[in-house]
Amino acid sequence: MAKFLNTSATNYFLEELIKNARDRLILISPFLRLNDRIKELLEDKNRLKIDVRIVYGKSELQPGEISWLTALSYLRTSFCKNLHAKCYLNEELCIITSLNLYEFSQVNNNEMGVLIRRSEDPDLYKEAYEEAQRIIRISDEIRISVETVEKEVEIIAENEEPSCDKLTSSKLAQKLGVKTNEFIEQLVKSGYLEARDGKNYITTKGKDAGGEFRMSPKHGPYFLWPEAFRP
Template structure:
């Protein structure tokens, strides 16, 4: 039968769930921010070639975390809009909890959760697993780009300090999200329209046509990025 978990028990059994994964690991949490202990556990699972799926709804990663994720070969990330669920599964156990991944090991919080084991509650485990698979299916698998995440952070900061007219501008990644496309696909379409051009090294540059359409290139301490009017036609 299901086991009730308080704050310390949730931390303990979540760590055990990750460590005991033999075939697959699914981590569903709105916030994609990982502490050192979670990173250590996931690195070990990656070395063992365990299939790891992380589904998130809001990104709050620092550049060093992006670089860390890019080094893991068996971790796949998916973005799910309006995600609020916190559910963690391996092939035999499931934790449904109020605990976000970034709160792992923060025992001062007041959390509640339940642990479901497949051999004890097969039907409940199956229902939770199927719902996790549904969330994965409706999510967009992504490959996080260090430059894009940094650009989004810079734009968000700029938007908080500039007048409302700047809010009509979108980064390439946000323009892609609006059209439900991958960023690479939008870059290809903008290049085909003549708004961007590629140099011999595969780097994009803004053309005069792109500028006249409202496109901008901005520099920051993190590097360069493009901004587009939110109504930019990409087809």
């Protein structure tokens, strides 16, 4: 029989669901942003060669997080337009909840959820699993990389700001003949960006050089730089 979950119970059972996955793990959440505990659990699943699929609607990953994610060879990511569902499954448990992945362990939030055990509610589990599979089928599988995110952001930036005379980090890196992640690292090393808690923030020096922080609804934060800018 399905079990009601409050905030603390949702956090507890979500961690147990991830830890105890032995064959497959499906994480469906609108926001792709991961805290350190989720990263630790996913790294363990990758070491055990467990098939992990994450479906998201918006990405707020920073370049350092993207590099971490691409190193997990058994984890696949898919983008689903207009995603609002939050559903987490392994081969035995399913949680349908208001809790986003990035809110995991934030017990100050008020969340609710329902835990479904396959052994107790096989039909209900099957319906939830089949719907999760349908969401996966209509999603676009994406191997996230710094270059991929930046290129997609470039299109958004061009559409949103046709008169913008600045370039994204990716486009400027391409013009300079270096990889995007190397360019980002150089910006941090030179003091134009500051790395804190796995994320990059533009500094006063970066702003003085003409750099700008922008936020894409689909792909998260990115930076623009004058075309003549050189770190």
